[in-house]
Amino acid sequence: MYDNTCKFLAENFPEDFALWLLGRPLSLTKIEPSELAAEPIRADSIIFLESAEIILHLEFQTQTDENMPYRMTNYCLRLHGKYPHREIYQCVIYLKPTKSPLVYQTTFKFQKLSHEFNVIRLWEQPTDLFQQYLGLLPLAVLTKTDSPEATLRDVARQVERIADRTLQNNLTASTAIISGIALNKEIIRRLLRSEIMKESVIYQDILLEGKLEGKLEGKLEGKLEGKAETTQQIALNMLRANVSVDLIKQFTGLTLKQVQQLQKRVTAQPKMPKSVKPKRSPNH
Template sequence: MYDNTCKFLVENFPTDFATWLLGKPIELAKLEPSELASDPIRADSVILLESTEIIVHLEFQTKTDDTMTYRMANYWLRLYGKYPNREIHQTVIYLKPTNSPLAYQTSFNSTKLNHEFNVIRLWEQPTETFQQYQGLLPLAVLTKTTNPEATLRDITKLIDKIEDKKVKSDVAAATSIISGLALNKEIVQRLLRSEIMKESVIYQEILLEGLAEGEAKGLAKGLAKGEVKGKAEATNQIAINMLRSNISQEIIAQVTGLSLKQIQKLQKLSEKQVQPAKSPRRSQKKLIADK
């Protein structure tokens, strides 16, 4: 969830991140990790941006990884092999405070290869920097602040000033998700209004991901108990809940495995369930009138 949110921010606000990381507002475009090589890489965590002169490789981490130094060297070699004439700028950004020495490693060293890269520990970064750019606002709560709740309150005021409705929605949704690393859910929900976020792409993706995850857990539990009937009923109920959330039938079909015809039947069933039952007294009056 945090990887996808950070990737969303970088890809939608590349100039803000370039200004922060490179010191100048370079225009950067998304570069697909699949273009590096035929060998698989961890595309879920790799963020690549490019211009005519530079390749920016970013990785956001909520916890340390003892393979990180090797991975950065490996990705640099792949990038260099494909783009030998461009500068390659690599940065690992740690989101949560840690005392692990791994968060302070900035190089890969072996008998034949020595490679250096940049490391940023957000909790050491000045909060003021992140209040200057819309794309960095969601990360502000994780910076060097003595009061994360007060910082989030300041950020919400800055978000309210964003005139573009879509940008405001996206920044608010990303702030809500990332702030969960530093604050409890109740505080975040109290300070950030959910109606602002509902039109955000990242908010909708997280919502759908949560529905799919909940469905997977429910089905797994049913299968473990051998309840085939229960599995079908659980699947139908999930589909009905998604219909009531105005999720398209095509997406419901992908998530549940049901056919569109089955989903349409469930929709009719759901509509019947929400219709108010007729009052017996009213029905009796009608019968008397008919007589």
């Protein structure tokens, strides 16, 4: 869930990520992993963005992976095969603090082959930089801050000043989910006061309920049905909170067609009429 949220931010705010990582405001568009052919790419934490001059390959990680150097080399070779004249910038972005030495690996070596890639540990990044760009705001809580709670409070104030309701909702949802790495849910609920918080942001609570319901069924079929129903309920809640279809797809894993079908259900639901108070008799 954290990886997909970061992917959503990179896809929707590519210039902010380009300014942060490349130092220049490039206009980037998404490359689908399927375009690189060969074996399937694990797409839950990976995003490829391109401009006329550079390919930006980002991989978001909450946990370390000893195979990361090989994977980055493999992706680089695939990208070079598809785009031989483009510069390739690769970066693994670790979200969660760890003492594992794997977060310092930046090189893959095999016989005469040697490949280097970039690594960013968010907890070492300056907080003020992330508060300058909308697309980076949800990540600010994970940076080098003395108080994640105070940082979330500052982010909440900035998000509340956004006039565009859809943009505000998307950033609120993204901030709430990513902040779950550093803060407990009670603090997040208290600081991010928004309709979207009431409807769909407490994703983990709903997901946990779905898993428990599935386990109580006692059968694999029951578990799968429970999980599917939970996913649909999450999507319905997000639609009612006016969250964008793209964000819902990222969070739930549903296809565009499935989300659109649920959207029709929400649109077709009749609104409850407001209750009318009876007029008092003139004799009273």
